[in-house]
Amino acid sequence: xxxxxxxxxxxxxxxxxxxxxxxxxxxxxxxxxxxxxxxxxxxxxxxxxxxxxxxxxxxxxxxxxxxxxxxxxxxxxxxxxxxxxxxxxxxxxxxxxxxxxxxxxxxxxxxxxxxxxxxxxxxxxxxxxxxxxxxxxxxxxxxxxxxxxxxxxxxxxxxxxxxxxxxxxxxxxxxxxxxxxxxxxxxxxxxxxxxxxxxxxxxxxxxxxxxxxxxxxxxxxxxxxxxxxxxxxxxxxxxxxxxxxxxxxxxxxxxxxxxxxxxxxxxxxxxxxxxxxxxxxxxxxxxxxxxxxxxxxxxxxxxxxxxxxxxxxxxxxxxxxxxxxxxxxxxxxxxxxxxxxxxxxxxxxxxxxxxxxxxxxxxxxxxxxxxxxxxxxxxxxxxxxxxxxxxxxxxxxxxxxxxxxxxxxxxxxxxxx
Amino acid sequence: xxxxxxxxxxxxxxxxxxxxxxxxxxxxxxxxxxxxxxxxxxxxxxxxxxxxxxxxxxxxxxxxxxxxxxxxxxxxxxxxxxxxxxxxxxxxxxxxxxxxxxxxxxxxxxxxxxxxxxxxxxxxxxxxxxxxxxxxxxxxxxxxxxxxxxxxxxxxxxxxxxxxxxxxxxxxxxxxxxxxxxxxxxxxxxxxxxxxxxxxxxxxxxxxxxxxxxxxxxxxxxxxxxxxxxxxxxxxxxxxxxxxxxxxxxxxxxxxxxxxxxxxxxxxxxxxx
Numbered sequence: 001x002x003x004x005x006x007x008x009x010x011x012x013x014x015x016x017x018x019x020x021x022x023x024x025x026x027x028x029x030x031x032x033x034x035x036x037x038x039x040x041x042x043x044x045x046x047x048x049x050x051x052x053x054x055x056x057x058x059x060x061x062x063x064x065x066x067x068x069x070x071x072x073x074x075x076x077x078x079x080x081x082x083x084x085x086x087x088x089x090x091x092x093x094x095x096x097x098x099x100x101x102x103x104x105x106x107x108x109x110x111x112x113x114x115x116x117x118x119x120x121x122x123x124x125x126x127x128x129x130x131x132x133x134x135x136x137x138x139x140x141x142x143x144x145x146x147x148x149x150x151x152x153x154x155x156x157x158x159x160x161x162x163x164x165x166x167x168x169x170x171x172x173x174x175x176x177x178x179x180x181x182x183x184x185x186x187x188x189x190x191x192x193x194x195x196x197x198x199x200x201x202x203x204x205x206x207x208x209x210x211x212x213x214x215x216x217x218x219x220x221x222x223x224x225x226x227x228x229x230x231x232x233x234x235x236x237x238x239x240x241x242x243x244x245x246x247x248x249x250x251x252x253x254x255x256x257x258x259x260x261x262x263x264x265x266x267x268x269x270x271x272x273x274x275x276x277x278x279x280x281x282x283x284x285x286x287x288x289x290x291x292x293x294x295x296x297x298x299x300x301x302x303x304x305x306x307x308x309x310x311x312x313x314x315x316x317x318x319x320x321x322x323x324x325x326x327x328x329x330x331x332x333x334x335x336x337x338x339x340x341x342x343x344x345x346x347x348x349x350x351x352x353x354x355x356x357x358x359x360x361x362x363x364x365x366x367x368x369x370x371x372x373x374x375x376x377x378x379x380x381x382x383x384x385x386x387x388x389x390x391x392x393x394x395x396x397x398x399x400x401x402x403x404x405x406x407x408x409x410x411x412x413x414x415x416x417x
Numbered sequence: 418x419x420x421x422x423x424x425x426x427x428x429x430x431x432x433x434x435x436x437x438x439x440x441x442x443x444x445x446x447x448x449x450x451x452x453x454x455x456x457x458x459x460x461x462x463x464x465x466x467x468x469x470x471x472x473x474x475x476x477x478x479x480x481x482x483x484x485x486x487x488x489x490x491x492x493x494x495x496x497x498x499x500x501x502x503x504x505x506x507x508x509x510x511x512x513x514x515x516x517x518x519x520x521x522x523x524x525x526x527x528x529x530x531x532x533x534x535x536x537x538x539x540x541x542x543x544x545x546x547x548x549x550x551x552x553x554x555x556x557x558x559x560x561x562x563x564x565x566x567x568x569x570x571x572x573x574x575x576x577x578x579x580x581x582x583x584x585x586x587x588x589x590x591x592x593x594x595x596x597x598x599x600x601x602x603x604x605x606x607x608x609x610x611x612x613x614x615x616x617x618x619x620x621x622x623x624x625x626x627x628x629x630x631x632x633x634x635x636x637x638x639x640x641x642x643x644x645x646x647x648x649x650x651x652x653x654x655x656x657x658x659x660x661x662x663x664x665x666x667x668x669x670x671x672x673x674x675x676x677x678x679x680x681x682x683x684x685x686x687x688x689x690x
Contacts, residue, residue, distance in 0.1 A: 004592060007592065007594070008592045008593050008594075011509075011592070011593040011594050011597075012509040012513040012514070012593075013515060014505075014594075015505040015506060015508060015509040015513070015597070016505070016506045016509045016510070016515070016521060018502035018505060018506070019503065019505070019506035019525075019568065020506075022502065022557075022560040022564060023524060023525065023528060023560075023561075023564065025557075026536065026540065026557065026558045026560055026561040027524075027531075027536060027561045028524075030535070030536035030538075030539040030540050031531065031535055031536060033539035033542075034535050034536070034538055034539055037538060037539065044542070210433065213426070213429065213430060213433075218430075223434075224430065224433075224434065225676070225680065226672065226673065227434055227437050228437070229672045229676055229679055229680070230438075230441070230668070230669065230672055231437060232683075233618055233671065233672050233679070234622070234664075234668045235621065235622040235624070235639070235640035235643075235664065235668070236622060236640070237640040237641070237643055237644045238643055238664050238665060240644075241643055241644065241646070241647065241657055241660075241661055242440050242441075242444055242658075242661050243440070244647065244652075244657075245444065245447070245654050245657060245658060245661075246440060246443065248652075248654065250456050250457060250460065251455050251460045251654050252460070253443060253460065256460065256461055287436065287437070287440075291437065292683065295680060296683060296684065299683075299684035341530075344532075347532070348532040348533065350534070350625055351624040351625065351640070354624075354644070355644045355647070369532065369534050372534050373534065373537075373625075376537075376538050377629060385538060386538055389532065389534045389538070392532045392534065392535070393532060393535055396530060396531065396532060400530065
């Protein structure tokens with residue numbers, strides 16, 4: 001009996017547990033991790049920066065590889081050299097190499113076989129001293145006159161010892177300082193805000209008009225609604241490819257149409273001139289999301305009782321007055337939700353631009369998401385990319401705050417019941 | 418005067434429908450034209466000199482069919498598990514008392530508002546470290562984009578079920594869990610179905626995570642596969658338009674079959690007041 005009671009009491013917690021776990025692992029943890037990345041010079045393609053190092057460390061795996069290759073190369077040289085004296089020098093150097101390796105292994109114990117181990121500055125100095133000794137011997141060897149074949153390669157391989165020394169890449173302010181200097185951050189942010197403002201504004205105006213049309217008792221209402229769902233439901237990348245074709249300078253009918261009515265001097269300008277490209281992207285976005293906006297607002301319109309309009313028209317109000325004094329105020333909560341979500345959506349625009357223009361021409365239509373993506377996945381600079389994304393998140397916070405304050409609506413309606 | 422407004426009104430509707438539908442029709446017509454007639458002088462003609470299916474046959478090579486298969490599997494897995502766990506949580510939020518409810522709701526809501534880009538980096542890094550890229554494990558991080566909407570749609574539906582149903586089950590001595598499974602779930606099936614459809618469409622259309630976590634041609638989803646048809650220097654619009662038609666068909670079917678659920682999903686997911 002007692003067990004049943006306890007089970008019953010803990011039911012709500014059991015029910016929310018899976019969602020909480022997923023939210024934690026795939027939203028909260030990654031966000032926290034992004035926050036950490038932003039304070040490091042974290043680069044996936046650089047051996048010395050591909051993890052978060054707060055303290056100096058030594059890369060044992062790379063060290064082992066370097067030792068192995070040096071032995072291998074020295075063995076090859078031993079085969080090609082001709083003088084007895086040189087062969088002995090090589091053997092001596094190989095012994096030195098082994099003892100250096102043993103020394104390093106003693107200085108940097110790795111009981112759990114970790115590839116990279118934190119070490120003190122002191123130890124690093126000792127390792128450095130040993131390494132310089134080794135390089136000196138190497139140079140002496142090559143000072144000998146003999147038929148060496150791998151001199152350059154050996155020096156390149158020996159560079160692995162330098163790479164094994166990992167200096168801390170915790171650089172708390174560097175990424176943010178770089179961002180302040182980075183003109184591309186400014187230009188992509190400006191472009192994103194302009195794009196967001198223009199498209200959301202157009203979508204709102206057209207969306208309200210469309211919602212009011214759909215709210216009329218007319219023939220074909222069902223058809224209009226079904227049709228409206230299609231642009232919203234297809235993948236953005238598919239819509240972008242479709243518009244890419246329609247906008248194409250030599251094959252696209254829209255580009256041809258615009259140039260023949262004089263909006264463009266020639267069809268290829270549409271996607272090759274920065275001014276018109278912005279409008280091309282806005283038009284594709286408006287095409288895809290206005291119907292969705294209209295459906296959202298329509299739901300709000302339908303909650304306004306008809307009696308309000310009837311009594312006001314008895315009082316002699318015209319259609320415009322009705323719109324201003326009944327429709328708009330009562331539609332405010334729906335407008336708020338639609339605006340907020342569309343603004344945040346437009347602000348993080350990625351797929352549409354990535355597929356339609358790739359950010360071109362000349363980076364003029366690059367959104368901040370695309371820039372962050374290029375930094376992270378093109379240059380594998382995850383630290384700097386995270387700093388940019390973090391800035392985006394802050395802007396999202398500001399946008400939300402401004403909307404809530406200026407429209408004075410509660411984000412979650414009461415207790416939700 | 419009155420008649421004029423009415424004409425204008427219908428003209429506006431007609432224009433709207435035309436703008437929405439025209440791209441699809443034009444793309445479909447292009448997909449049947451020979452490649453040479455898609456460019457230059459032939460570009461403005463709706464029909465080619467002959468009808469051809471060569472672009473559809475070339476889709477095998479473009480990886481579009483693999484993409485469709487991947488999308489279908491990934492969207493189905495995600496929809497199944499997300500809908501199940503979302504309905505648990507949504508019921509608890511809509512009907513049961515527990516500590517931290519407001520916090521949980523704020524968390525879920527803010528997850529849906531954050532730019533996705535913020536989670537992609539760390540998730541990618543972990544996936545690479547654990548060797549999970551190019552696999553169906555991508556369905557796990559998809560919870561992040563689909564759980565919030567699903568939970569909010571379901572909260573809405575659960576709170577519309579009359580409280581008396583639960584109360585009478587309670588009086589009969591049923592536990593909360595039992596009440597949920599045998600009384601509430603059957604009543605909420607339409608709502609659960611709506612949430613499932615919305616999750617399916619959301620995952621089917623997702624681009625960024627798919628592009629980064631499953632970059633191999635064999636693992637690309639349809640939206641990513643189609644974007645790769647855009648080459649560095651040339652684009653074969655015949656192939657692109659054929660791919661567009663093929664990828665749009667599943668969406669079109671879903672819209673035609675489930676439009677009522679979708680409209681209810683769009684409005685109940687966003688309108689909380």
